[in-house]
Each structure stands twice: as structure tokens, then as C-alpha cells.
Amino acid sequence: MSEPLAPQYNPQAIESELYRFWKQRGLFGPSDAPAAAPYVIIMPPPNVTAVLHMGHGLNNTIQDVLVRFERMRGRATLWVPGTDHAGIATQNVVERLLAKEGRTRFDLGREPFIERVWEYVHETGPVILRQLEALGCSADWSRTYFTFNDALSRAVREAFVTLYEKGLIYRGHYIINWCPRCLTALSNEEAEKEEEDGRIWRLHYPLADGSGHVTVATTRPETMLGDSGVAVHPDDQRYQRLIGQVVRLPLTDRLIPIVADEAVDPAFGTGAVKVTPAHDLLDFEIGKRHGLASIDVMTPEARMSLAAPERFHGLDRYDARRRVVEEFERLGLLEGVDQHRHAVGHCYRCDTVIEPRLSEQWFVKMAPLAKPALDAYRDGRLRFVPERRGDEYARWMENIRDWCISRQLWWGHRIPVWYCQAERCGKMIASRTDIDRCPDCGGPVRQDEDVLDTWFSSQLVPLSSLGWPDLTPDLDRFYPGHTMVTAPEILFFWVARMVMAGLEFRGNVPFSTVYLHGTVRDTQHRKMSKSLGNGIDPLDVIGLYGADALRYTLVAGSAVGTDVILDPDDIETSFAPGRNFANKLWNAGRFILSNLQGPVRPLAGTRNAVRSSELALADRWIIARCDATIAEVTEALERFRLNEAAAAAYRFVWSDLADWYIEQIKPRLIGEQPGGDVARAVAAQTFDVALRLLHPVMPFVTETLWQRLPGRPAGACISVAPWPSVDRRAANPSAVEQFDALQELVSAVRALRGEYGVQPGKGVEVWVTARGPSDVFDAERDTVQRLAKISDLRFDQATRSRVGAHAVLRDGTGVFMPAEGVFDVGREAERLRKE
């Protein structure tokens, strides 16, 4: 309280200590006040192996701003943090570690490998949470969840078995996206399509009767080894005579039929399609319709399998492609090759080109789940910020396809299905608890080897993090939640599925608003990522300038629906505004605090409260500006326009409070003019409000200063101080108008002084007449007197002889400059300049 504040704000000295104080005080948990309406945000769980990057920084800063705002507004706020076991990502990381030891997961075996991953997770898991603390996140750590802990695993089982029993989960042979590096199936969302320049080959397939050939076009010639037919459109005149004929598949001895199928686009390529049911979705469907064989010619690693001719065995798919093309060329069966731009799927984790592959997997039937989720959006129970994202959501829901949920990984929730090994029984049992005997025949059972897509557990988080499937008090009080803050990339991966899960298992949407913020990018608009090396480490920024500076910059830079651009080569430029602003607040606070040593009169409520007649023009002006700022910041936060809230508070603190008000009251504080107690009261009050308005964005510096304001009981904490509200009694629009006019006047005079090179202290004389009631006049005279002083002008006299604003300037040479109305001062200055 009494130790002097350093002239430069030093975040390192206060942040961690302050954070510990908040935690000790238990400020992050929801209030128990029964009347307090809950406000709940579930944190999008970072991967358990992640280290904090700017994307987390932005995401969690936004959540913290909203949570702190609502907490101050008296809601029982609950921000539930957690981490995600991130099946494929985490497994990949640990496999890479093993690779450095020259081993693979298969060398270890399943159980030891999982043990190894757990070890790693225990090591790294807490890291990101600690980093979120450095950011200042006011999450309720006592409720931290992990998607693979026992409780959440139970929720996964419950969800799986429930859906299974409802017939919404099924197992089937299907063409899935296969990653030959991760050796697992992927969902459609996990297969990222990228446009690429590729080639398309035209191949001759000779007719078996030697009467000619049919030309097919393909982008993946190696798959022809698995062809079991050729398809043309039934109405395609060119091929009418070929339908029903047989071709001899080159490079093999297979005879395969030419069939007619509506799915073929006669306008594309040659109008004839080679059909490879085991390696292409469209072909698979055509094959099914025509009873064509599925010949899988690749191994899981995407090498040619034993089903291919012997000379291809073991060849990588791209080597095989070259070889196939060569052989066609040698046989004179290669008609040509064209450039072809097309979309190719890539693994979202390792970027390997996806191989469509026939395989037996588990799926969730999505249409029945999507219907209520679409309705919830249509009837307004679910809304999106920005709004247009809702249309994307709806489109996806309307065109939803079944979700492949099985993964051929070891790290994850194992599919809770057991197969009875008894020959006569052979039942398939889905169970909430592990079983070791067939419940029907008592025979031995074997659990499915696969694990679930990591998003299967993620979709349950709004429920499971609150205790579901148990009907816990938390679930009762805090479900459904309110705001989901996340990146648009995972709208489909995660958000849409959470909505469906919430509706399915709890009958209501898990949150009412989805706030989708932008992506953090570099100046070339590339996404910041470790692999590109264009990232900025948030912890570096926190170390240099403090969490408040980082948070301010992120918030100020993110208008709704737009990306945040930062320059990784110039951290200083990117974050200086936040750093400077924190320092500005700090110093304004230093100055005000140093002037509040004695008792400070309240602005209202008690007998010695400042009466409105005591308020000078500047006082009324700053109070009015303060009120306007409260309204602005509050409305902006309510509408998720965090950048506008930050800008409004910034303007108020810097342009109004510091640049004008504090300068204006100095003579009163120093004692040159009466009314110091009033100035002190107003300064204390408006600064208090400014700190509270800024607390959600800059929690540390505001808390430090606020606690030092006079009249704070021991242990007082801005984090739970009431959000400021507008005091109508103090509002005074005319004060704003007048003071703004005076600002203009002073600025014009200052400019004139510069123009004429008038020396400080012996410059321009100012006369002012005021408009309005006499009390306004008196206040205005004081103000002008003061402003004239700080402008190095000499204030001579004022008269109330005329009504209406009227300023007269006279420079040292005696030139008069009458101005009709204060608004015209600028123009008059212009006129004078010309004379």
C-alpha cells in the first residue's frame, strides 16, 4: 500500500504473485449465491501434449474476458478447463520419440506402448495448464477435465452403448480415408482436401474379342491393378455397343465387364471409368450395383499387395504408378497424359496423401442426430457469432454423412465391443463395463482392437466435464452452458457434434452461442504454426511485456469474424500498443494514487458527498464521458465486440482521462485553485470505473492499481467488484459539448502558437465568453484559465456580456482573432493564418 510504485510498469514483479492470490482466494469458482444466474463456458481442451501457441492465447484470452465480465456482473461464472488426449496426435508424438530410440510401437506391444504414452502425458499434461495460468485465465482448475480419465471414459462408454442400442452405431465395409503413415482410418473431416496440380492418364483397355479398345482416364494408374470393371453412362451414344462386352485388363489376365451406370459423367475424361471398388468410393458403389469384385491391391502402408501381379509386390504406390504407366507405354496402350488440377485428401495430422481404402469400420448414423441439431439452429436456440457461420453449420448438417469413428490406433478409448469366440455363438456385445465372458453362452470373448476417434470423447465434453452420465449437482446447475468460444476450423469436427450429442443425451443444446474467432496469422496471412517457423511464442511476449500487453493486443486486433495478423519478425511493434497502454494506466494510477493520500469525498450517498454544484465543467465532462464509456464497453462486450470494448476503454483512459482531465485538475490538486477535494473525488471515481472496465482485458495491472485505491477493505479484489453502471444523475451532455469545444479551442490555439513560433509564457491572449447559465460560465472560465495555462497562453479576462460561445484570440503582436462560436475557432485560426 505504501511502497512507492516504480515509474515503469513491471509485469514480472506482480503477475505470478497476483495469480496465486486469486487462486488462494478461490475467485475462479462459481459463486454459491443461489440467486446468481450461472454463466458457463467449457474450454476447448488443448491437446495434452501441446505447448501454448498464439491460437491458444487468443482463444483463452477471449474466454477469460467474457468470464471476467460476467463474473463482475454477478453471474455465477464457471469456466471449465481441460485437456484432450488427442488420440492420433499424441500417439504420433510418442511414436516419434520411440523412433529416435530406433523402435516402433510394435516393438513395445500394445500395453507397454500405452503405458509409455501415459508417462509422457503425465509429464507434459500439466505444462499447458500452467501456461494458461500465465495468461491470466480465471478458469476453475478444481474442475479440470481430461478426455481420457476414468470419469470421461465412462461417459464415452455410456454414449457409445446408448447409440449402439438405438441402432445408431453400426459396423460396415466401406471405403474410408486411410492414412498409410498413421495406419488408421480417418473421418471425412480429418481428410483435408487440397487442390493440387496432378496428371490424368488415358489408358487403352483392349476388348477381349479383339475388336478394339475402350479408353479410360485415371489420376491413379496404379489402382488399375485392382480394376474389376469399366463403366459408362447408359445413355452415352459412343459406348452403346460396348455395354455388356468384356475387356482384357492389361498387365493382368483378368477379363472384366463393361457396365452401364448413371453415376458416370459422360462429359468428364473419356466418359469411360475404370472401376476399382476397393480403392474408390464411387467405384465401390458402382461395383456394388453391378456385383463387381473388390480387389484390394494395396497393403496398409500403401504398397502393392499380393493381390497385384508379382512384379509389383511391395512397390510403393508411386513407384507402382510409374511402373504401370511405363508398361502401358511399352505395350502401346498409353493414349496420353494431361495436366489435371484436382483435390487430393491429406491426413490432418501428418499431411500424408490419403488412400481411399475398403475396410471394415464403425460408423455413427448421423441423419437422425443432425435433425434436432438443425432445428435448434433454425428456431434460435443456437446462434453463431458471426452470424454467417450458422449457414455453414446448417449446410453441413443438411448434407451430413455417417461418421467413421473407429481408428486403428492404440492410444484412445477402446471400442467397447466384445466378440464371442465360441463358434456356435459368435455374438457381438457392446457393454458399459468390461466383460470377460459372453453373457449368452459364457464363452470367451475378445474386445475389438480399434479405438474411437478422439472427437467422439470431445463431443461429450460439455456433458462429461460436469459429471455426466451421473446426474451430478454440477450437471444440474451448469448444463446447458452459454458460450462456446473456438476457432472456425473445428466447427464441424467438434462444435456441430457437441450440439448433436447434447441434444441426444440431455435433450438440449450444450451452449446457446457459438463465438467463432479468427485465426492468428503472420503478415503474409499464413497461419502461425511451428512447422512454418512463423510463430510467436505467447510466453515470450508475456516475459517481455506481460500478459496484459499480450491480451490487449490480441483483443484489440480481433474484430468479429476477422483474423488477427501479427508480425513474427517484429514482436515489439506487434505488442507495443498493449505494453504502452499498460504502462499508461500504471502511471495514471501512480499520479492519481499519489494525490489521494488524505480522505476522499464520495460522489454520492453520504452527507459530505460532492454536490453537483461543486463540479467544475471538466468534472462534469469527465463524468459524462465516463458514463458514455461504461455504456459503450458494456454493450460491446455483450455483443462480443471485444475489440470495440477495448478501444472505447483505451480512448477514455488515454485521450480523456490522462490527456485532458488529469492535466486540467493539476492546479486544483496542487492548491493553486480551490476545489482540490472535488477533483480528487472525481478522479478517484472515474479511475476506479476505468480500471473495472478494463479488468476483463487487462486483469493484472488493473487489479494491482485498484487494490491500492483508498477505501478498499483488506483483501478487496477487483475480480469480484461490481461492473460499473451508468449514473444518470451525473450525466451531463452539455458538459461534453462545451468541453469538447474547449478542447478544440485549445488545440487551435496551440497550433497557432506553433504557427507563429510564439514562445512559451509570453504568447497569445484568450478571451472567452460562455453561453448558457452562469454556473456553466464560471466553470468554463476556470477551465479555460487552466487550459490557457497549460497551453502557455495568458488568460486575461472573461466576460459574460454576451450569450453564446465566443472566443477571441490575440497573439503577442496584438492581432485580434474573433471567432463566432467556439466551433469556428479552427476556421478562424485558418483565416488568421492567411492575414
Next chain:
RNA sequence: GGGCGAAUAGCUCAGCCGGUUCAGAGCGCCUGCCUUACACGCAGGAAGUCGGGGGUUCGAAUCCCUCUUCGCCCACCA
């Protein structure tokens, strides 16, 4: 191929349900200041026909059309 977003001062971006914050902020730049809170600061200043073209309107950065250039999302045309 379908859908969406963005183009505003040298740079990064606000403003965009038409007209008193309308041409703005921060950084950078120029001039003068270490004025007893802050040089991470103070005061003043230069700088943009709001991507091009057309239209609606009394009036458009703001609404409509079109073109150009970027970016994103979705897509089983082999």
C-alpha cells in the same frame, strides 16, 4: 465445381443495418519538448478520389450489379 470473406493513410487494421465521432486508431514519418504520472511520454503536423467501373438515393467507405486481386470453407467428376 459450389459457397463465403477481404480489398480504407507507408504498415497492421477499425468504421460498413446509408446523412454530426465519417474519412478514423495504433505503428511509422516530420516539427518542438526529459513541462513536478509516464520519453513505453507530451504538444503540433503531413499523409487516403475508402480496389476499378456502373447503378439506387437529395446524399454511399457504408446498399445493388459487375470486373480485378487475395484468402478461406465445402465437394465421390474418375
